[in-house]
Amino acid sequence: MDTLQHLMTGLAAAMSLQNLAFALIGCTLGTLIGVLPGLGPAAGTAILIPLTFKLDPTGALIMLSAIYYGAMYGGTITSVLINVPGEAASVVTCFDGHAMAKQGRGGTALGIAAIGSFIGGIFATLALIVVAPPLARFALSFGPPEFFALMLVGLCLVTGLAGQSLLAGLTMAVLGLLIAMVGIDPVRGAPRFTFGIPSLYDGVGFIPVVMGLFGVSEILLTVEKPYREVIKTNLASLLPSREEWRRSVGAIGRGTGIGFLLGLIPGVGAIIPTFIAYILEKRLSKTPERFGHGAIEGVAAPETANNAYANASMIPLLTLGIPSSPTIAVLMGAFIVNGLTPGPFLFKERPDLVWAVIASFLLGNVLLLIINLPLVGLWARLLRLPYQYVCVGTLLFCVIGAYSLQQNVFDIGVMIVCGVIGYGMRKIEMPIAPLVLGLILGPFLEKSLRTSLEMSGGDFTIFLTRPLCLGLLVVAGIVLIGSALRWAPAEVREASD
Amino acid sequence: MRRGWLVACLILLGVFGTALFVSLDYSLSDSLGPGAGFFPFWLSVIGGALTVAIMVQVSRSPAPAGADLVSGSDRAAVMRSIALLVALGITAAALEPLGYRLTMLLFVPGVLLLLGVRSPIPVALCALAGSFGVFHVFYHWLKVPLPIGMLGI
Numbered sequence: 001m002d003t004l005q006h007l008m009t010g011l012a013a014a015m016s017l018q019n020l021a022f023a024l025i026g027c028t029l030g031t032l033i034g035v036l037p038g039l040g041p042a043a044g045t046a047i048l049i050p051l052t053f054k055l056d057p058t059g060a061l062i063m064l065s066a067i068y069y070g071a072m073y074g075g076t077i078t079s080v081l082i083n084v085p086g087e088a089a090s091v092v093t094c095f096d097g098h099a100m101a102k103q104g105r106g107g108t109a110l111g112i113a114a115i116g117s118f119i120g121g122i123f124a125t126l127a128l129i130v131v132a133p134p135l136a137r138f139a140l141s142f143g144p145p146e147f148f149a150l151m152l153v154g155l156c157l158v159t160g161l162a163g164q165s166l167l168a169g170l171t172m173a174v175l176g177l178l179i180a181m182v183g184i185d186p187v188r189g190a191p192r193f194t195f196g197i198p199s200l201y202d203g204v205g206f207i208p209v210v211m212g213l214f215g216v217s218e219i220l221l222t223v224e225k226p227y228r229e230v231i232k233t234n235l236a237s238l239l240p241s242r243e244e245w246r247r248s249v250g251a252i253g254r255g256t257g258i259g260f261l262l263g264l265i266p267g268v269g270a271i272i273p274t275f276i277a278y279i280l281e282k283r284l285s286k287t288p289e290r291f292g293h294g295a296i297e298g299v300a301a302p303e304t305a306n307n308a309y310a311n312a313s314m315i316p317l318l319t320l321g322i323p324s325s326p327t328i329a330v331l332m333g334a335f336i337v338n339g340l341t342p343g344p345f346l347f348k349e350r351p352d353l354v355w356a357v358i359a360s361f362l363l364g365n366v367l368l369l370i371i372n373l374p375l376v377g378l379w380a381r382l383l384r385l386p387y388q389y390v391c392v393g394t395l396l397f398c399v400i401g402a403y404s405l406q407q408n409v410f411d412i413g414v415m416i417v418c419g420v421i422g423y424g425m426r427k428i429e430m431p432i433a434p435l436v437l438g439l440i441l442g443p444f445l446e447k448s449l450r451t452s453l454e455m456s457g458g459d460f461t462i463f464l465t466r467p468l469c470l471g472l473l474v475v476a477g478i479v480l481i482g483s484a485l486r487w488a489p490a491e492v493r494e495a496s497d
Numbered sequence: 498m499r500r501g502w503l504v505a506c507l508i509l510l511g512v513f514g515t516a517l518f519v520s521l522d523y524s525l526s527d528s529l530g531p532g533a534g535f536f537p538f539w540l541s542v543i544g545g546a547l548t549v550a551i552m553v554q555v556s557r558s559p560a561p562a563g564a565d566l567v568s569g570s571d572r573a574a575v576m577r578s579i580a581l582l583v584a585l586g587i588t589a590a591a592l593e594p595l596g597y598r599l600t601m602l603l604f605v606p607g608v609l610l611l612l613g614v615r616s617p618i619p620v621a622l623c624a625l626a627g628s629f630g631v632f633h634v635f636y637h638w639l640k641v642p643l644p645i646g647m648l649g650i
Contacts, residue, residue, distance in 0.1 A: 054640040167551045171509060174544040178516055178537060185523075185533040192533055193519060220581065223612065224574040388612040389623065392605055395581075396627050399588060400597075404641045412589035416582060423578070428501035446536045454530040 003133050010355025013058065014363055022059045023360050026066025027367045033067065034074015035379050036390050040087045041071035042327040042436075043214035047397040049207055049334055050404050057338040058353050062360040064334045065314070066367070068327055069121065072270070072310045073368055076113045076303055077379050080106055089270030089306045092278045096291060096298030103294050107376065111238035112248055112296055113303040114372045120256045120308035121365035127260055128315050129358060132347070135319040139344035144455065145463050147321075148448035149472035151441050154322035156476040157267030159434045160483030169434045170480075172425075176438020177445065179204050186443055187450050199410035206333040206440060208402040208411040212418025213425075213432055214326070215398045219391050220423040238373055244296045251281050251297040255304030262305075263312025266324040269433075273309045274302035311361055317342050318354060321444070326433045329440050336440075337405065499555055506552045513548060517541035580611050596646025601628035 013019060029051075033044030045067050052060035075090035080097035093113065100109040142150065159169035182193040183203030194200040240248060255277040262273040281301045282291045291298050313324040321343030323329035335342045340350065347354050372379075402415040425432055456462035463469050516537055523534030584607055591600045605627040606620045614620055635641040 050635070050641055051639060165551075167547055167554065171544060171547040171551060174540050174547060175509065175512065178513070178540045178544060181516075181537045181540070187529075188527075188533050190523070190533050192523060192537065193516070216585070220578045223577050223581065224571070386614070388609055388614050389619075391581075391612060392608050392623060392627060395585065395608065396601065396605070396631060399585070399592070400631070400635060400641070400643065403592065404635075404643065407642055407644070409589050409592055412585070412592070416585050416589065419585075420582065424501070424505065428498055428505060430502075430505060449536065450531050458526065458530050 003129065006133075006351050006355040007129055007359060009352065010357075010359035011362075013352065013356035014062065014359040019059055019062050019356065019360065020363065022055070022063040023066045023364045024367050024371070026063040027070040027364055027371055030067040030070020030072075031074040031077075031368070031372065031379060032070075032382065034071040034087065035077050035382050036385065040214065040218065040327075041068055041075075042210070042325075042330055043218050043394075044071050045327055045330045045334075046207065046210040047215045047394060047401055049330075049337065050397065050401040052334070053337075053404060057340060058356045060338055061331075061334065061340075061353070061357050062364075064331055065357060065360060066364045068331060069307065069310050069361070069364060070368060071327075072306060073114065073117050073372060074379070076117075076306075077110060077376070078383065080109045080113070080299075081380055081383060087270075089274050089302075089309070091271060092274040092302040093299055095278070096293070096295050099292065099294035100296070100299065105294065107238045108240050108244065108296070109299050110376050111373065112240050112244070112300045114238075114369055114376075116248070116252045116255060116300045116304035117307035118365050118369040119252050120259055120304035120306070121311050121368070122362065123256045124260045124263065124308040124311035125358065125361040125365065128311060128318075128361070131264075132315055132319050132358070135315065136344040136347040139320055140348065142344070142468070143466070144448045144451040145466055145469040146472065148445060148452055149463065149469045149476065150320060150322065151445045151448065153472050153476045153479070154266045154316070154320075154324075155434070155437060155441060155445075156479045156483075157265065158324070158437050159431075160267065160479045165431070166480070166483045169431045172431055173434035173438040176435040176440075177442040178438075179209070179435075180439050180442020181446070186447050197410075199408055202406070203443075204414060204439075205402075205405060205411050207337065207405050208415040209418045209439060210326075210330050210333065210436060211398045211401050212415040212420075213422035213436065214330075215394055216415060216419025217422030217426055219394050220419065221426060222387055222391060238376065240296060247295075247297050248300040250284075251277075251301035252304045254280060254284075255301040256308045259305035259308025259310075260312045263309040263324070264315055266313075266316050266322050268309075269325055270306055270309050270313075273305040277301040277305035307365075311365075314358075314361070318346065318358070319344060321346075323437060323440065326436045329433075329436045332440055341444075499558070502555045503552065506548050506555070509548045510545060510552075513541045513545040517545065577611065581608065584608055584611065593644045594646055596648065596650045597643040598628045598632050599646055599648065599650050601631070 029048055045064060048067055052063055071087065072089060075085055075087040076093055079085045079090040079093040080101050083094050083098040085091045085094055097109045100106060155173050159173050160166060182200055184201060185192050191201060258277045259273045262268045278298060278301055281297045282288045285297065313328055316322040316324050317328050317332060321341065323332045332342055340346060398415060399412055402411045403409065422432060452462055463473060520534045520537035520541055524532030525534045525538055526532050584604060588600055588604045602624050605624040609620050609623060632643055636643050
């Protein structure tokens with residue numbers, strides 16, 4: 001009853017003209033980011049944070065969340081029309097989506113993707129509404145040792161599951177944690193690793209770092225990419241035929257379930273649910289040979305799973321304060337910029353904000369459907385925009401974003417350095433996600449560890465004597481050992497690639 | 498790619514080594530428990546050990562034939578990337594003295610020309626939109642403070 005009341009209050013706030021406008025702008029910008037070449041959801045969300053600096057926190061978070069799931073859908077358009085996934089989760093959509101476009105069924109592919117995304121997003125948000133409050137209430141009973149262990153599990157999951165190399169992932173996570181140590185010590189108040197530079201007293205800014213790692217590095221990579229051809233396809237007919245509907249209904253249902261369940265686990269990444277949904281459909285099909293040659297289930301299932309995952313992955317963030325992916329970490333950074341710390345206390349202290357944001361997911365999914373189906377021709381035309389203009393626009397937003405948070409040119413320098421680092425990391429395929437997560441979780445992880453040890457008088461067995469904490473540490477250990485066994489041969493292969 | 502990994506490992510070793518050295522200046526523990534240097538010290542040790550493990554793994558794997566060669570087109574792309582970074586650096590240095598509008602009036606056409614756009618009208622329109630247009634939107638509508646230079650622009 002309490003949940004329903006909060007949801008109604010949240011819906012009322014989200015449906016205010018101002019917040020509806022923010023959601024609409026966010027969905028439009030997000031789709032634009034997904035469509036434009038060379039910009040993924042993480043980079044896009046990061047570079048658009050400055051747009052929200054002076055908004056009230058609720059409006060800012062509604063807009064940034066809308067940018068996130070808008071970008072997740074925008075990637076589909078590039079997958080279908082130019083066979084280039086706008087973001088990693090749309091890789092699977094290329095298999096059958098592009099084949100459909102080549103057969104002149106591009107409109108139907110985009111239509112079923114939009115409808116599947118809508119259904120997946122709505123169901124995942126409804127499940128979020130049911131799951132999140134009890135999970136947040138449960139997390140309120142956590143002490144510092146449990147939070148430390150929980151964050152460790154999150155980091156291990158992201159490091160172990162998301163990357164190609166466990167060792168590299170762990171190293172990047174440690175580097176991220178170490179960068180987070182720069183600035184004033186949160187417990188004693190003494191400066192650390194500041195080297196006498198006043199700009200470092202507040203630490204290394206998260207926004208300039210992610211803008212560099214994702215935005216600038218993506219531009220540097222885009223400069224190297226060759227020209228891509230946009231194929232001509234029929235975009236007039238968006239709605240599937242009766243037979244195509246029959247084939248898609250089951251795929252959409254299963255995609256929703258897979259996307260939602262995997263969205264609850266930090267570190268899985270959007271690409272895994274989409275692959276599982278695709279493979280499941282192929283296995284269940286009586287005519288698996290159609291897959292890869294324009295099977296509509298091959299678009300419906302992964303696209304639904306993708307959007308269900310995107311909405312469900314907000315659950316670990318909102319209830320436990322654990323970001324599941326780099327884009328969610330960027331969103332967590334946006335929460336922090338607005339003076340809010342995601343986690344169970346946010347449900348308790350700012351229920352108005354949390355429920356307005358959750359309610360906006362429902363409205364956002366409706367808006368996404370409304371702007372995507374009729375405007376699909378416009379998005380297709382935007383694909384022809386020369387990359388040079390996209391590069392300039394992105395760099396402009398990066399400079400503004402890095403500078404304007406603290407009005408400090410030093411942060412632009414941090415962004416440029418991180419851009420070079422991100423470019424190098426991508427060139428050798430070193431994982432960036434663990435570094436970003438380490439950077440954002442670092443202060444919380446250190447504070448939890450030190451508070452725990454202060455509670456026990458420096459005795460580390462405090463982590464082993466509390467059953468929940470011990471259980472979480474065992475999970476972290478299992479994840480790492482499992483990942484080590486899984487990735488060990490790949491590391492050698494990758495190094496010699 | 499193998500050489501890239503080895504170079505990255507050497508840089509990481511430098512970072513973790515420096516952090517380890519600097520963290521020794523902070524107390525590892527005090528009367529309340531772990532000190533300011535506790536977390537960075539152990540992170541540096543763990544990071545260093547992990548980096549050494551990667552180096553061993555990478556150096557023991559066979560190098561593929563023809564690896565690490567940079568082709569002519571790659572070189573041109575690398576030069577464009579370096580020029581972009583230099584342009585960004587100059588922009589950062591000029592932003593406060595010249596102000597946002599004047600800096601971007603130079604930066605936008607500069608980058609477009611660097612990336613091969615030669616048509617003067619689109620370049621001029623982008624320069625105006627990226628400098629005065631964007632300034633107006635952020636400064637006046639979104640209330641995001643952008644620098645005004647010594648010329649008052």
